[in-house]
Amino acid sequence: MIKLYLSIFLASLACALITTPIIRKIALKWGVVDRPSARKIHIEPIPLFGGLSIAFAFLLVFSLFGSFNIELLSVLFASLMIIAVGVWDDVKSIPPFLKLFAQISACWLVI
Known part of the structure; x- marks a missing residue:
């Protein structure tokens, strides 16, 4: 059972690590960013779509192990x-x- 859980964890981790930089580049290219303002603490635009990396990892694990x-x-x-x-x-x-x-x-x- 521990091997199954470890496989699920490693598959989702690998998917998230691979897709995060790709999705970040897409968000920057498309201009889907959170821009700095007086109410925010960041000084550079922050790419959005970060949840997609987690979603892809979830869907991958779901399709492989569900x-x-x-x-x-x-x-x-x-x-x-x-x-x-x-x-x-x-x-x-x-x-x-x-x-x-x-x-x-x-x-x-x-x-």
Whole structure:
């Protein structure tokens, strides 16, 4: 069992380490960055889309090691909803109410 958990950890770590620089370059190229302002402490633009690296790692591990039953598929679909809303919010800021609605909807899918 420990070998399975170690394999899952290493696969997700490798995927995140590989995809993070790629996604960072894409975000910079597309201009999807958080710009400095008076309310922020960073002085250079920070690339967004960081959650995509974690999402790719999750999807990779899920597809390699997951058993496809209805409960797990509902978690997958809810996760995809959260990922989509996060990317949408990175590209074009969306109202907090809409983000909250999407998160509650995703929770209801799992429940």
